[in-house]
Amino acid sequence: MHRFNDLADFSTAEIGSLLELAQRLEQYPEPRALEGKILSLLFLSPSLRTLASFQAGMARLGGGSFVISPDMSIHGIETRPGIVMDGAAAEHIREAVPVIASYGDIMGIRAFAERRNLEREVADQEFEDLAELVDVPLINMESAIQHPCQSLADWKTMDDLGVPKAGGRFVLSWAYHPRALPLAVPSTTVKMAAMRGMDVVVLRPEGFELPEPIMAKARVLADASGGTVTETTERAEALEGAHVVYAKSWTSTRHYGDKVGDQALREELIDWCVDEPWFATAQPDCRFMHCLPVRRGVVVADRILDGPRSVVIAEARNRMYAQMAVLYRMLKG
Amino acid sequence: MHRFNDLADFSTAEIGSLLELAQRLEQYPEPRALEGKILSLLFLSPSLRTLASFQAGMARLGGGSFVISPDMSIHGIETRPGIVMDGAAAEHIREAVPVIASYGDIMGIRAFAERRNLEREVADQEFEDLAELVDVPLINMESAIQHPCQSLADWKTMDDLGVPKAGGRFVLSWAYHPRALPLAVPSTTVKMAAMRGMDVVVLRPEGFELPEPIMAKARVLADASGGTVTETTERAEALEGAHVVYAKSWTSTRHYGDKVGDQALREELIDWCVDEPWFATAQPDCRFMHCLPVRRGVVVADRILDGPRSVVIAEARNRMYAQMAVLYRMLKG
Amino acid sequence: MHRFNDLADFSTAEIGSLLELAQRLEQYPEPRALEGKILSLLFLSPSLRTLASFQAGMARLGGGSFVISPDMSIHGIETRPGIVMDGAAAEHIREAVPVIASYGDIMGIRAFAERRNLEREVADQEFEDLAELVDVPLINMESAIQHPCQSLADWKTMDDLGVPKAGGRFVLSWAYHPRALPLAVPSTTVKMAAMRGMDVVVLRPEGFELPEPIMAKARVLADASGGTVTETTERAEALEGAHVVYAKSWTSTRHYGDKVGDQALREELIDWCVDEPWFATAQPDCRFMHCLPVRRGVVVADRILDGPRSVVIAEARNRMYAQMAVLYRMLKG
Numbered sequence: 001m002h003r004f005n006d007l008a009d010f011s012t013a014e015i016g017s018l019l020e021l022a023q024r025l026e027q028y029p030e031p032r033a034l035e036g037k038i039l040s041l042l043f044l045s046p047s048l049r050t051l052a053s054f055q056a057g058m059a060r061l062g063g064g065s066f067v068i069s070p071d072m073s074i075h076g077i078e079t080r081p082g083i084v085m086d087g088a089a090a091e092h093i094r095e096a097v098p099v100i101a102s103y104g105d106i107m108g109i110r111a112f113a114e115r116r117n118l119e120r121e122v123a124d125q126e127f128e129d130l131a132e133l134v135d136v137p138l139i140n141m142e143s144a145i146q147h148p149c150q151s152l153a154d155w156k157t158m159d160d161l162g163v164p165k166a167g168g169r170f171v172l173s174w175a176y177h178p179r180a181l182p183l184a185v186p187s188t189t190v191k192m193a194a195m196r197g198m199d200v201v202v203l204r205p206e207g208f209e210l211p212e213p214i215m216a217k218a219r220v221l222a223d224a225s226g227g228t229v230t231e232t233t234e235r236a237e238a239l240e241g242a243h244v245v246y247a248k249s250w251t252s253t254r255h256y257g258d259k260v261g262d263q264a265l266r267e268e269l270i271d272w273c274v275d276e277p278w279f280a281t282a283q284p285d286c287r288f289m290h291c292l293p294v295r296r297g298v299v300v301a302d303r304i305l306d307g308p309r310s311v312v313i314a315e316a317r318n319r320m321y322a323q324m325a326v327l328y329r330m331l332k333g
Numbered sequence: 334m335h336r337f338n339d340l341a342d343f344s345t346a347e348i349g350s351l352l353e354l355a356q357r358l359e360q361y362p363e364p365r366a367l368e369g370k371i372l373s374l375l376f377l378s379p380s381l382r383t384l385a386s387f388q389a390g391m392a393r394l395g396g397g398s399f400v401i402s403p404d405m406s407i408h409g410i411e412t413r414p415g416i417v418m419d420g421a422a423a424e425h426i427r428e429a430v431p432v433i434a435s436y437g438d439i440m441g442i443r444a445f446a447e448r449r450n451l452e453r454e455v456a457d458q459e460f461e462d463l464a465e466l467v468d469v470p471l472i473n474m475e476s477a478i479q480h481p482c483q484s485l486a487d488w489k490t491m492d493d494l495g496v497p498k499a500g501g502r503f504v505l506s507w508a509y510h511p512r513a514l515p516l517a518v519p520s521t522t523v524k525m526a527a528m529r530g531m532d533v534v535v536l537r538p539e540g541f542e543l544p545e546p547i548m549a550k551a552r553v554l555a556d557a558s559g560g561t562v563t564e565t566t567e568r569a570e571a572l573e574g575a576h577v578v579y580a581k582s583w584t585s586t587r588h589y590g591d592k593v594g595d596q597a598l599r600e601e602l603i604d605w606c607v608d609e610p611w612f613a614t615a616q617p618d619c620r621f622m623h624c625l626p627v628r629r630g631v632v633v634a635d636r637i638l639d640g641p642r643s644v645v646i647a648e649a650r651n652r653m654y655a656q657m658a659v660l661y662r663m664l665k666g
Numbered sequence: 667m668h669r670f671n672d673l674a675d676f677s678t679a680e681i682g683s684l685l686e687l688a689q690r691l692e693q694y695p696e697p698r699a700l701e702g703k704i705l706s707l708l709f710l711s712p713s714l715r716t717l718a719s720f721q722a723g724m725a726r727l728g729g730g731s732f733v734i735s736p737d738m739s740i741h742g743i744e745t746r747p748g749i750v751m752d753g754a755a756a757e758h759i760r761e762a763v764p765v766i767a768s769y770g771d772i773m774g775i776r777a778f779a780e781r782r783n784l785e786r787e788v789a790d791q792e793f794e795d796l797a798e799l800v801d802v803p804l805i806n807m808e809s810a811i812q813h814p815c816q817s818l819a820d821w822k823t824m825d826d827l828g829v830p831k832a833g834g835r836f837v838l839s840w841a842y843h844p845r846a847l848p849l850a851v852p853s854t855t856v857k858m859a860a861m862r863g864m865d866v867v868v869l870r871p872e873g874f875e876l877p878e879p880i881m882a883k884a885r886v887l888a889d890a891s892g893g894t895v896t897e898t899t900e901r902a903e904a905l906e907g908a909h910v911v912y913a914k915s916w917t918s919t920r921h922y923g924d925k926v927g928d929q930a931l932r933e934e935l936i937d938w939c940v941d942e943p944w945f946a947t948a949q950p951d952c953r954f955m956h957c958l959p960v961r962r963g964v965v966v967a968d969r970i971l972d973g974p975r976s977v978v979i980a981e982a983r984n985r986m987y988a989q990m991a992v993l994y995r996m997l998k999g
Contacts, residue, residue: 031369036697038722048424049432052399056371056436059397064725066718084963086844091714091959095971095978099715099958102983103722178419292432293424297417305428312428317435364702381757382765385732389704389769392730511752625765626757630750638761645761650768 001333003131004326005140007148008191008221015195019156022318022325025061030328034063037331040104041141042097043069044077045112049292050141050149053320054108061324063331068100097133106137106330113144113182118256121145121183122211137330139323145214147184149326150291151192153318154246157311158196160318161287163243165197166226169283171242173235174204175299176272177249180262185291186248187214193246194222194229202231203238205272207254207265235278242282246289247274247300275301279309287311336464337659338473340481341524341554348528352489355651355658358394363661367396370664373437374474375430376402377410378445382625383474383482386653387441394657396664401433430466439470439663446477446515451589454478454516455544470663472656478547480517482659483624484525486651487579490644491529493651494620496576498530499559502616504575506568507537508632509605510582513595518624519581520547526579527555527562535564536571538605540587540598568611575615579622580607580633608634612642620644667999669797670992671806673814674857674887681861685822688984688991691727696994700729703997706770707807708763709735710743711778715958716807716815719986720774727990729997734766763799772803772996779810779848784922787811787849788877803996805989811880813850815992816957817858819984820912823977824862826984827953829909831863832892835949837908839901840870841965842938843915846928851957852914853880859912860888860895868897869904871938873920873931901944908948912955913940913966941967945975953977 007015039058043051051067058065070077077096078089085092101107109130113121120126127143140146158168170193172186186202187210193200200222202210209215209231218229232238239245255261279286288300288309296302304310340348372391376384384400391398403410410429411422418425434440442463446454453459460476473479491501503526505519519535520543526533533555535543542548542564551562565571572578588594612619621633621642629635637643673681705724709717717733724731736743743762744755751758767773775796779787786792793809806812824834836859838852852868853876859866866888868876875881875897884895898904905911921927945952954966954975962968970976 029369036695036726036728038725040718040722046405048401048405048429051405052373052401052433052436055399056373056397059371059399060369062369064722066721066725068714068718072712072714072717078962082963082968085961086964090961092962094962095958095960095982096714098979099982100718102979103718103986292428294428295418295423296411296425296427297415298419302415313431313435316428316432320436362702379738381734381738381762384738385706385734385766385769388732389706389730392704392732393702395702625761627761628751628756629744629758629760630748631752635748646764646768649761649765653769 001330002137004148004330005138006146007151007188007195008217012195012225015152015155018152018325018329019159021328022156022321025324025328026321030061032062033328034058034061034331037063037106038104039063039065039327040100040107041065041067042100042107042109043067045110045142047110049316049319050110054141054323057320057324058327061328063327066103093130094133097130101134101136104136106139106327107134108139108141110141111143113184115180115182115251116257118211118253122213139326142184144182145184145187147188149319149323150185151188152322152326153315154189154289155192155196156318156322157289157315158244160314161311163287168198168243169201169241170198170244170246171201171203171238172246172248173238173274174208174272175247175249175274176266176270177295177299180251180259180266181249183211183250186210186250189246189248190214190218190229191221194218194227195225197225197227199227200229201238203235204231205233205269207252208250209253211253236281239278240281242286244287244289245274245278245282248291249299273298273301274304276303289315292316334663335470337481337663339479340484340521340528341550345528345558348485348488351485351658351662352492354661355489355654358657358661359654363394365395366661367391367394367664370396370439371437372396372398372660373433373440374398374400375433375440375442376400378443378475380443382649382652383443387474387656390653390657391660394661399436426463427466430463434467434469437469439472439660440467441472441474443474444476446517448513448515448584449590451544451586455546472659475517477515478517478520480521482652482656483518484521485655485659486648487522487622488525488529489651489655490622490648491577493647494644496620501531501576502534502574503531503577503579504534504536504571505579505581506571506607507541507605508580508582508607509599509603510628510632513584513592513599514582516544516583519543519583522579522581523547523551523562524554527551527560528558530558530560532560533562534571536568537564538566538602540585541583542586544586569614572611573614575619577620577622578607578611578615581624582632606631606634607637609636622648625649667996668803670814670996672812673817673854673861674883678861678891681818681821684818684991684995685825687994688822688987691990691994692987696727698728699994700724700727700997703729703772704770705729705731705993706766706773707731707733708766708773708775709733711776711808713776715982715985716776720807720989723986723990724993727994732769759796760799763796767800767802770802772805772993773800774805774807776807777809779850781846781848781917782923784877784919788879805992808850810848811850811853813854815985815989816851817854818988818992819981820855820955821858821862822984822988823955823981824910826980827977829953834864834909835867835907836864836910836912837867837869837904838912838914839904839940840874840938841913841915841940842932842936843961843965846917846925847915849877849916852876852916855912855914856880856884856895857887860884860893861891863891863893865893866895867904869901870897871899871935873918874916875919877919902947905944906947908952910953910955911940911944911948914957915965939964939967940970942969955981958982
């Protein structure tokens with residue numbers, strides 16, 4: 001296992017084996033498993049959970065890690081190829097990435113989308129370009145279109161809670177947020193739930209359709225696992241019988257890279273804030289999931305987040321165990 | 334031991350046992366004692382000694398740690414309860430704290446006072462609210478009114494130097510500083526010296542009285558230990574026979590939260606800078622203590638800080654050993 | 667070995683032994699060698715490679731480390747001696763350094779030159795002043811005039827590649843850069859190559875002569891090792907038969923501390939960008955070296971940096987192994 005980038009690169013048996021390993025490491029600590037091994041962490045975008053959970057997880061296995069972000073280099077890091085560097089930046093990503101990689105046995109990179117060119121970002125071109133500079137095992141810590149660690153943690157969280165696979169209804173719902181957010185989490189989540197064999201419903205307003213290549217991939221995955229993937233704008237229809245409501249805001253794909261157009265569409269949708277009435281026809285124990293950070297009173301009502309439906313802290317905690325399994329598998333096989 | 338928050342929560346026997354453990358870990362390292370254990374460090378206020386000494390101490394015991402501060406989250410962390418988060422902050426402390434806690438076996442939180450409401454801050458309400466979100470052992474790394482790690486280190490420093498308990502005269506002196514500083518260190522210090530059985534004198538100008546609930550608590554502690562607690566504005570009276578001068582600036586309690594009033598009172602007090610003449614009638618080997626950081630030439634003269642009376646570096650170093658004892662006791666019993 | 671500051675403090679036999687140790691630790695990891703030991707890292711100037719490689723190297727040997735920079739203290743750290751601290755800074759370097767040192771078994775300090783007084787900076791007065799405050803083994807992580815870790819790594823890199831010692835021609839070439847950069851790397855490099863017994867040529871425009879005390883020291887070292895040290899402004903003459911071109915920009919010593927004068931001289935020298943024609947009469951396998959960060963298209967052409975001559979990533983990686991040897995030797999003898 002040399003790359004952990006797209007859950008769809010793995011069979012469900014391989015994912016199952018990773019989840020078993022995560023469970024085992026949660027129950028039976030192995031504090032010397034990765035002794036002397038180093039994880040290089042490069043954050044080109046901000047982080048809290050990922051930063052904390054990778055450092056904690058690596059240390060729980062006896063390994064070490066270090067963190068680099070562009071503000072640590074003098075005047076920042078240049079990313080544009082072929083440029084004459086006579087401006088502010090004193091270092092180019094083409095040196096920074098292989099150097100940082102060279103100090104570790106394994107590397108994690110986070111690089112959010114710039115949200116300018118949808119096709120390029122669905123192809124994850126920026127992350128792929130960075131990945132080419134790395135010759136150690138590489139973990140995607142969230143790129144333009146992938147967030148596999150989040151989805152592996154979410155899968156584990158549903159397993160821990162006994163949320164059904166076949167016949168389990170998973171509603172990925174768009175939610176209001178004052179800013180246009182990346183597509184990585186919803187795109188990865190729809191594929192994850194499809195791979196898990198669930199009946200996946202993407203509930204989103206007009207103009208917020210997920211990119212068609214992502215939906216197509218999710219349908220292929222669902223076909224293989226016995227699940228289904230549908231999409232709708234109708235809340236009541238979507239939520240009937242739901243086992244999980246997974247809320248997430250994302251940018252308008254119709255107005256991708258166009259802040260004004262996105263904003264105009266978005267400001268009509270302030271009622272897309274998940275609250276108790278949403279769950280009227282859902283399963284009685286329907287869960288509320290979110291990858292965090294979440295805006296209270298905007299994406300979801302306080303009473304949901306603070307109530308028994310919410311499993312957001314368990315999801316965050318499972319980030320650590322899921323990542324420990326990935327680190328262990330990549331470094332020890 | 335599930336909380337390390339207020340020295341007064343412990344008996345002097347319990348403190349004595351912690352100090353013995355600190356001494357033992359200083360002399361006989363145990364580099365695998367906390368193998369596989371993780372300390373989560375949340376700094377809502379800046380830090381140097383605390384940041385360094387907790388990381389170093391945990392690593393000396395074979396454990397790991399990670400550091401989170403609000404600037405690591407996207408656009409900062411919201412702390413106001415019940416708010417609709419449609420402004421800058423993208424994450425609420427109600428999620429951030431339990432998530433960070435969930436990655437560790439033990440947690441430390443630093444959160445300075447806002448200096449707005451004295452009663453609320455003497456009750457340490459903000460820290461108590463945060464503590465309710467944490468379900469692992471929790472260490473107070475300085476709150477509005479507590480700094481127990483500093484006081485445990487100071488106690489150890491006095492023990493190391495043979496400063497007498499019964500009959501030892503401990504002068505906590507206010508000092509000039511251009512800004513209004515929190516009450517945590519003086520409030521914790523007066524209780525610590527009282528618990529240690531010393532004759533404690535709080536020397537401060539009019540308007541800088543420590544909060545009465547703190548003084549009352551200190552007197553109760555002194556009664557139990559055989560010490561005494563008094564206060565005065567008279568420098569000569571306070572310092573006669575002193576074994577320790579512990580300098581610290583703090584905000585005016587008479588003008589609490591009123592910067593203009595505090596400043597007017599303070600600017601007359603520029604001569605409250607500890608210097609050699611202060612020690613004229615003190616014990617010949619009277620020590621100078623300060624928690625650091627300290628402003629040279631403002632709080633204390635260079636010749637005192639650079640001279641033989643000063644034990645400030647020993648105090649800072651003992652932060653690490655005191656905290657190692659706390660970590661060890663909380664995680665291993 | 668209590669200080670690692672100037673390569674010239676060591677005999678070539680001692681350097682050889684350090685390089686053997688670096689090689690051994692690269693090939694045969696010792697993940698418990700420095701168990702329970704702590705490295706304190708103080709960065710008074712920004713860093714990427716040094717920050718990452720010291721943390722990674724210490725962890726590979728089983729030790730721990732922590733990082734402090736001035737922005738972690740409240741309102742920064744004051745460095746001026748004897749000052750009355752009634753301004754912004756709340757902490758003085760005279761307390762900060764010994765406190766940080768006290769938490770570790772070994773310390774690293776980085777403090778760039780202010781580029782104001784050449785004589786003072788050639789004497790490395792600022793670093794020497796800081797070093798006096800430290801009573802544990804101390805590593806210079808780059809000061810005004812020293813960068814011994816870089817040079818030890820470069821020496822190892824040349825050994826790894828089989829670059830000849832006696833008879834090897836080492837060209838240290840000035841290169842264009844929009845800003846005036848410190849003298850530490852070129853000053854240390856010329857001494858290193860001289861100690862290695864090479865024929866060292868310093869190629870630089872008029873006005874960019876290295877300080878005479880540095881050149882004199884390099885000549886003494888070359889005399890002892892059987893090498894030579896010369897300097898020239900003539901590129902063709904310098905590069906004939908070169909085994910290594912080591913590029914680096916530095917400030918004009920003729921206009922030291924005078925930004926306007928330096929800039930006027932510098933802006934005529936934009937063609938000092940290393941490119942393939944430079945290598946016409948060099949050895950066919952002549953290597954390109956640089957300490958990084960490097961400005962692409964300014965200091966060196968992309969095709970050199972991305973081509974087979976470049977060994978800059980190997981140099982950066984060897985920082986870690988060279989420093990592991992230094993840490994090991996200082997802590998274990």
